[in-house]
Structures are given as C-alpha cells and as structure tokens.
Amino acid sequence: MLMLKPHFSTNPQGHLVIGGADAVELAERFGTPLYVVDEQRMRENYRRVYHAFAERWPSVFVCYALKANSNLAICKIMQSENAGAEVSSGNELRNALNVGVPGERAIFNGNHKSPPELEYAITNNVLINVDSFQELNVVESIASRIGKKARIGFRVNPDVETPTHPYIATGLRESKFGFDVASGQALEAYKLASKMTNVEVVAIHAHIGSQILDVGPFEEEAEKLMALVVEIKKSFNINLQFVDFGGGIGVPYKPDDPELKPEQVAERIVTVVKRVVEEKNLTKPTIVFEPGRSIIADASVLLARVGYTKERPGMPTWVAVDAGMNALIRPALYGAYHHIELANKILEKNEKLFNVAGPLCESGDFLGKERKLPATEPGDLAVIFDVGAYGLAVSNQHTAQPRPAMVLVNRGKAEIVRKRESYEDLTRLDQIPGWLK
Numbered sequence: 001m002l003m004l005k006p007h008f009s010t011n012p013q014g015h016l017v018i019g020g021a022d023a024v025e026l027a028e029r030f031g032t033p034l035y036v037v038d039e040q041r042m043r044e045n046y047r048r049v050y051h052a053f054a055e056r057w058p059s060v061f062v063c064y065a066l067k068a069n070s071n072l073a074i075c076k077i078m079q080s081e082n083a084g085a086e087v088s089s090g091n092e093l094r095n096a097l098n099v100g101v102p103g104e105r106a107i108f109n110g111n112h113k114s115p116p117e118l119e120y121a122i123t124n125n126v127l128i129n130v131d132s133f134q135e136l137n138v139v140e141s142i143a144s145r146i147g148k149k150a151r152i153g154f155r156v157n158p159d160v161e162t163p164t165h166p167y168i169a170t171g172l173r174e175s176k177f178g179f180d181v182a183s184g185q186a187l188e189a190y191k192l193a194s195k196m197t198n199v200e201v202v203a204i205h206a207h208i209g210s211q212i213l214d215v216g217p218f219e220e221e222a223e224k225l226m227a228l229v230v231e232i233k234k235s236f237n238i239n240l241q242f243v244d245f246g247g248g249i250g251v252p253y254k255p256d257d258p259e260l261k262p263e264q265v266a267e268r269i270v271t272v273v274k275r276v277v278e279e280k281n282l283t284k285p286t287i288v289f290e291p292g293r294s295i296i297a298d299a300s301v302l303l304a305r306v307g308y309t310k311e312r313p314g315m316p317t318w319v320a321v322d323a324g325m326n327a328l329i330r331p332a333l334y335g336a337y338h339h340i341e342l343a344n345k346i347l348e349k350n351e352k353l354f355n356v357a358g359p360l361c362e363s364g365d366f367l368g369k370e371r372k373l374p375a376t377e378p379g380d381l382a383v384i385f386d387v388g389a390y391g392l393a394v395s396n397q398h399t400a401q402p403r404p405a406m407v408l409v410n411r412g413k414a415e416i417v418r419k420r421e422s423y424e425d426l427t428r429l430d431q432i433p434g435w436l437k
C-alpha cells in the first residue's frame with residue numbers, strides 16, 4: 001500500500017476513505033466510473049500557494065486556472081477562497097463570472113481568442129493577455145467600437161526550457177504561445193500598444209509549462225520577465241502593474257517523485273522580483289500566479305470497477321476496469337503515471353503484477369502498466385490517484401462511453417457536482433439528414 005497523503009485514511013473494513021467518505025460506499029451510491037473531489041484538500045492547496053507568495057511579497061494575485069477543471073462547483077470553491085480566475089476560453093470566463101468572480105479578477109489567456117470572446121472579456125473588464133500582433137489590432141478595434149478601454153498585457157515567450165512532457169512545455173521559442181522575446185517582438189508589441197487609445201497596458205505574462213518539478217526554470221522565467229519589465233519602463237515609460245508568471249507547479253504522481261513546494265517557487269520568484277525592483281527603483285508590481293494542477297490534482301481520485309481479469313502466462317495479468325482513456329486520457333496521451341490501488345483492499349499487500357486496462361477498443365487504452373496490486377477479482381474497486389487536473393476536463397466519449405460523474409466530498413458529506421452522462425446526452429446533438437430518413 002502506498003503512503004497516503006493526509007486527506008486520505010483507511011477504515012476498519014479495509015477501505016480507502018477520502019474527505020471522510022468511504023470510497024466503496026461512494027461507488028455503491030453513485031456508481032462507477034466516478035471522480036471524487038475532496039473540497040478541503042483543494043482549499044488547503046490553494047491557501048498554500050497563496051500564502052507562499054503573500055508571505056513574501058505585499059501584493060499578490062493568485063488565479064485558479066480553470067482549464068484544470070472548470071466544473072461550476074469547483075469554480076465556486078475557488079471563488080469562495082477569493083481566488084481570481086485564469087481562463088482560456090469565453091466559456092471558462094462565463095463559468096467564472098457565473099459563480100461570482102468579478103470580471104476585474106479574471107485573466108484571459110490563449111493564442112486564439114475569437115472576436116466575440118474578446119468582446120465579452122472587454123465588456124466585463126477582464127485583463128486580456130494578448131498573444132499576437134493581429135489580436136492586438138482586434139482588441140483595439142473592438143474596444144473602440146464598444147467605447148471601452150481594454151485592460152491588456154502581453155504573453156511573452158521567454159524561451160525557457162522545462163523538464164516536462166513536450167506537449168505541456170509552453171515556454172520554448174518554437175512553441176505557439178506568446179511574443180518572441182529574443183527577436184524584439186515582445187518590446188515591439190508594448191511600443192505599438194503604448195500608442196493606442198483604446199487599450200491600457202497593465203501586464204506582462206508568461207507560462208513556461210506544466211508539471212514542472214524543478215524550481216530552476218521559474219527563476220530563469222523571473223529573470224527574463226523582470227528584464228523586460230525594466231526595458232518597458234525605460235523605453236515606453238510604462239509601469240506594469242501585474243507581472244504574471246503563469247502556473248506550472250508539478251505534483252508528485254509517482255510515489256518517489258520529488259515534491260516541488262509552492263514555497264520554493266515563491267521564494268525564487270520573489271527574490272528576483274525584489275532585487276530588480278530595488279535595483280531599478282521600480283514601483284512594486286502585483287505578482288500574479290495561475291496554478292491549476294497544484295490546486296486540484298491530488299484532491300481527486302477516480303474510482304473504477306473491475307470487470308474482468310485475464311492471465312497471460314509469463315506476463316502481467318490484465319485487469320479491465322470500467323474507466324479508460326475516455327475518462328482519463330493522460331496515460332494514453334502523455335504516457336503519464338497515475339498511482340493505482342484497490343480501494344476495497346487498501347490494507348492488503350500489493351504482490352501481483354497487473355496491467356490495468358479500460359474498456360475501449362484501442363491498445364492505448366490503459367491506465368497503468370506493470371502495477372502491483374493485491375490478488376484482484378471482478379467486483380473489486382480500483383482507485384486511480386491524482387486525477388483532479390486535466391482528468392474530467394479532458395475526458396471524451398470515445399466508443400460512445402458516457403463521461404463519468406463527479407462527486408464532491410467534504411468532511412464525510414458527499415454530493416454530485418457533475419451528473420453521469422446518459423445515452424440521451426451522448427446523442428442529443430446528433431441529427432440524421434432528411435435524405436437518409
């Protein structure tokens with residue numbers, strides 16, 4: 001059995017307990033596959049990131065990155081913590097506003113924001129991190145048409161290498177995001193904007209990648225962003241109010257992965273900001289951080305029922321569960337590791353080797369390979385750990401599998417926050433054209 005984090009425990013029946021609720025009972029009551037999110041753990045994770053920065057710098061703004069999981073109940077929890085919202089689509093912004101996040105406390109990022117999405121953001125005074133020269137022109141013309149001043153920053157590409165999966169490394173020069181710093185495009189963007197009448201330039205933004213377990217890249221990012229802050233002040237006399245370092249703090253998915261503490265990240269970033277502010281006599285900016293994964297990943301598990309097992313002489317036994325790459329695509333997409341145990345045999349010894357497969361018609365449909373579990377049989381309950389970030393948010397309906405339900409637990413209470421999809425949900429938007437009827 002794995003060393004459980006403090007928001008988990010076990011009970012005398014030998015079951016896993018999350019947020020005070022017995023996982024086996026949750027599966028019986030709500031069915032499987034089932035995402036379970038522990039509200040208290042999310043709150044603790046958010047507060048830890050917030051305090052890591054706030055204890056070191058006087059003005060801090062932490063925005064929860066909705067892309068990790070934009071369920072309304074999750075957004076509401078974050079809003080009740082007074083977190084800002086980092087959004088990357090008009091609908092994520094709608095979610096944030098719907099749960100009561102003020103537009104001024106939302107930040108809109110992304111390399112393709114449509115004109116209607118931009119108009120929605122400008123109307124609501126959202127800070128927009130512009131990602132291209134063409135987008136800057138679109139923002140300026142929408143703001144002029146609707147008679148508002150758009151609050152903007154620029155996403156810059158600082159060319160920082162991060163030790164993570166290439167699909168989630170976003171700060172390299174060749175990535176699609178941001179204005180190139182090396183060639184002077186980033187400065188050119190500030191110059192152009194400084195002459196525009198319908199934008200107010202208040203921020204600089206970068207996000208170097210996700211699932212980063214090493215503090216070094218954050219320090220490099222801070223050095224590069226602060227050098228630009230100095231240059232922007234010198235060249236265009238703009239005092240940037242917000243310096244936004246994106247998200248990216250990784251979580252230890254494997255039992256022996258190192259932990260990157262938010263305090264380590266805050267310490268390195270703040271040290272750089274402080275030094276440059278003092279040396280160059282700058283007005284103190286607000287430090288912005290946009291965590292997603294580190295808030296919700298370890299607050300959630302996926303429960304999946306074992307349907308069948310199949311021996312392969314000389315190889316790990318296949319165990320097929322009712323959740324696969326439809327419910328959690330990270331193992332198939334990134335080769336990501338998620339720890340797996342049996343929730344109903346959590347105290348038993350893991351002694352046999354298994355490959356854990358989903359129900360889909362693809363060989364890539366697995367949740368884990370070569371994992372040790374107790375003797376496993378149909379009806380057992382698998383628990384997949386650390387699935388809160390980019391789990392349900394990236395789920396799909398491959399082979400017409402309905403998306404799982406999600407339940408929120410809080411000190412023993414449990415309530416559905418996302419219903420299980422039904423057959424009607426799966427086919428609701430399909431239509432058979434007239435000529436086939």
Ligand SMILES: Cc1ncc(COP(=O)(O)O)c(C=O)c1O
Pocket residue numbers: 065067068086109170207209210211246247248249290291292293294389
């Ligand atoms: C712009 C931006 N901000 C914040 C995040 C959140 O990152 P993480 O979940 O790694 O904290 C992302 C994730 O890709 C992002 O692209």
